[in-house]
Amino acid sequence: MSGIAGVAIFIQLLVGIVVGLYFWNMLKNNRTSKVTIEKESKKELEDLRRLRSVSLSEPLSERVRPNKMEEVIGQEDGIESLRAALCSSNPQHVILYGPPGVGKTAAARLVLEEAKKRPETPFREGSAFVEVDATTARFDERSIADPLIGSVHDPIYQGAGAMGQAGIPQPKRGAVTNAHGGILFLDEIGELHPLQMNKLLKVLEDRKVFFDSAYYSEENDKIPLHIHEIFQQGLPADFRLIGATTRNPEEIPPAIRSRCLEIFFKDLEAEHLIEVAKKAADKVNVSIDREALDRIAVYSRNGREAVNIVQICVGIVKKQQKDKIEIKDIEWVAESSQLTPKLTPKVPEHPGVGVVNGLAVFGPNTGSLLEIEVTALPVTDGDEGDVSISGIVDEEEFNQGSKTIRRKSMANHSVKNVLTMLKTIGVPVHQYDLHINYPGGMPVDGPSAGVAMAIGIFSAIHKVPVKNDVALTGEVSIHGKIKPVGGILPKIKGAKKAGATKVFIPYQNRQAGLDQIDGIEVIPVQEFAEVLDHVLTGEFRSITQNQEYTYPQRKSI
Numbered sequence: 254m255s256g257i258a259g260v261a262i263f264i265q266l267l268v269g270i271v272v273g274l275y276f277w278n279m280l281k282n283n284r285t286s287k288v289t290i291e292k293e294s295k296k297e298l299e300d301l302r303r304l305r306s307v308s309l310s311e312p313l314s315e316r317v318r319p320n321k322m323e324e325v326i327g328q329e330d331g332i333e334s335l336r337a338a339l340c341s342s343n344p345q346h347v348i349l350y351g352p353p354g355v356g357k358t359a360a361a362r363l364v365l366e367e368a369k370k371r372p373e374t375p376f377r378e379g380s381a382f383v384e385v386d387a388t389t390a391r392f393d394e395r396s397i398a399d400p401l402i403g404s405v406h407d408p409i410y411q412g413a414g415a416m417g418q419a420g421i422p423q424p425k426r427g428a429v430t431n432a433h434g435g436i437l438f439l440d441e442i443g444e445l446h447p448l449q450m451n452k453l454l455k456v457l458e459d460r461k462v463f464f465d466s467a468y469y470s471e472e473n474d475k476i477p478l479h480i481h482e483i484f485q486q487g488l489p490a491d492f493r494l495i496g497a498t499t500r501n502p503e504e505i506p507p508a509i510r511s512r513c514l515e516i517f518f519k520d521l522e523a524e525h526l527i528e529v530a531k532k533a534a535d536k537v538n539v540s541i542d543r544e545a546l547d548r549i550a551v552y553s554r555n556g557r558e559a560v561n562i563v564q565i566c567v568g569i570v571k572k573q574q575k576d577k578i579e580i581k582d583i584e585w586v587a588e589s590s591q592l593t594p595k596l597t598p599k600v601p602e603h604p605g606v607g608v609v610n611g612l613a614v615f616g617p618n619t620g621s622l623l624e625i626e627v628t629a630l631p632v633t634d635g636d637e638g639d640v641s642i643s644g645i646v647d648e649e650e651f652n653q654g655s656k657t658i659r660r661k662s663m664a665n666h667s668v669k670n671v672l673t674m675l676k677t678i679g680v681p682v683h684q685y686d687l688h689i690n691y692p693g694g695m696p697v698d699g700p701s702a703g704v705a706m707a708i709g710i711f712s713a714i715h716k717v718p719v720k721n722d723v724a725l726t727g728e729v730s731i732h733g734k735i736k737p738v739g740g741i742l743p744k745i746k747g748a749k750k751a752g753a754t755k756v757f758i759p760y761q762n763r764q765a766g767l768d769q770i771d772g773i774e775v776i777p778v779q780e781f782a783e784v785l786d787h788v789l790t791g792e793f794r795s796i797t798q799n800q801e802y803t804y805p806q807r808k809s810i
């Protein structure tokens with residue numbers, strides 16, 4: 254019996270020693286790894302401090318950035334609308350359209366500061382301005398890391414830490430919550446993934462963001478209270494959105510457009526680029542020649558480019574221990590950076606046969622003259638003439654739900670409509686080989702050049718020159734009606750800038766104030782026949798009197 258007891262005591266002792274050794278070993282390992290982590294962290298902290306102690310001077314781009322709204326040049330209308338949208342007791346969401354580098358981000362950053370100064374504003378002193386680039390906030394299909402909306406780190410997520418080990422899902426804030434009580438500036442909103450856009454719309458609707466997780470249960474009492482609250486009531490996300498885009502309004506989903514005030518920033522004119530460049534040079538205490546400023550306006554297409562040229566020149570003159578930028582410095586930058594002078598289309602010097610000034614809009618609101626040239630060679634063999642078109646978008650492709658549709662472009666259809674309309678009124682288009690060309694290397698789309706193209710074909714067939722100081726825009730129906738088009742105001746401004754003195758627009762596009770634009774006469778028209786007498790050199794009747802065509806009577810304008 255005593256032998257058995259002895260064995261039992263021995264086994265107990267052995268188990269005790271093994272368990273003791275196990276725990277002693279664990280403790281030792283823990284202590285060793287703690288010491289190693291502390292050592293590593295100390296080294297990293299020292300490294301971090303060393304990094305922080307080094308800093309270069311403030312980049313010039315930071316120094317010249319506008320820090321007052323008055324320093325954002327040439328965007329008075331846009332800024333006025335931005336203030337109206339955000340500096341009141343009830344700020345609204347905004348979409349800012351405009352070409353790149355014209356001050357959208359600069360103005361958006363400054364408007365919150367202005368709004369905060371208004372007594373009626375709901376923004377507070379500490380309200381945040383959170384900037385996110387939609388091109389980097391791409392949809393993460395596993396929803397593990399979503400910097401825009403926020404995400405949940407499930408317990409299985411690598412690095413979920415102590416809470417993860419305890420089976421607790423952890424919601425992580427996104428930019429929409431960081432912007433709570435302030436402004437979320439979403440640059441390039443047009444590039445946002447459609448699923449992200451839907452999530453953002455939901456957040457705008459709820460002014461909160463809700464999270465899901467298969468690991469969450471209301472009954473799980475291991476889950477801390479704050480996480481229960483987040484899952485049950487959502488995270489606050491009450492902010493005002495400013496989405497900026499270089500795209501056209503039609504390319505932005507209607508659901509977001511309908512929730513926002515749409516504001517347009519425009520292309521900067523030469524005088525604005527000069528002012529931007531001058532202010533940038535002033536801010537770094539360098540003077541600049543008037544001639545040099547004029548050259549900057551020739552080589553830069555927007556404010557950012559103007560500032561960039563100044564920055565490079567500042568580097569050059571400082572190196573040469575000068576404090577003045579001269580024209581030769583600009584030319585050096587232009588050559589070394591391979592900058593090409595900006596071409597501003599101008600109306601032709603003389604009337605020309607088959608040469609017409611159409612109008613186009615580039616980007617959301619930049620109007621420009623669109624040259625159209627037409628030749629008409631009579632066919633002699635009795636066959637029908639050919640029609641060639643160059644410089645237009647030939648086909649277009651778009652997605653409709655699950656299918657992709659490819660079709661002839663609008664510009665292509667417009668040519669067909671114009672030919673039918675001309676044939677209908679008696680112009681013998683079939684007796685000519687016609688070539689319609691849109692020079693300039695930028696393919697043209699849309700139907701708005703219809704009326705200009707019809708005039709070009711008419712002029713080429715009858716060998717009557719078109720007035721060189723007249724510009725036209727409007728779609729033509731196959732019955733000769735002139736239909737409304739988009740971007741009428743930028744188009745009129747583009748026509749004026751190019752030197753046109755008269756512009757014909759569709760009657761339905763007329764709006765208040767158009768007749769008060771200085772330096773250009775705006776004439777609304779309803780039918781193609783109304784235009785003929787006014788854009789061709791020579792009388793419409795005298796051109797057509799020997800023909801047996803059934804041209805409609807011209808209406809008085």
Ligand SMILES: Nc1ncnc2c1ncn2[C@@H]1O[C@H](COP(=O)(O)OP(=O)(O)OP(=O)(O)O)[C@@H](O)[C@H]1O
Nearest residue numbers: 317318324325326353354355356357358359556557
């Ligand atoms: N209208 C302007 N007035 C003054 N400075 C301007 C203007 N436009 C551009 N700049 C200069 O160019 C820099 C870049 O402009 P900003 O980022 O505001 O352009 P953006 O329209 O937001 O362009 P993007 O669409 O490319 O983001 C500004 O920091 C400023 O120095």
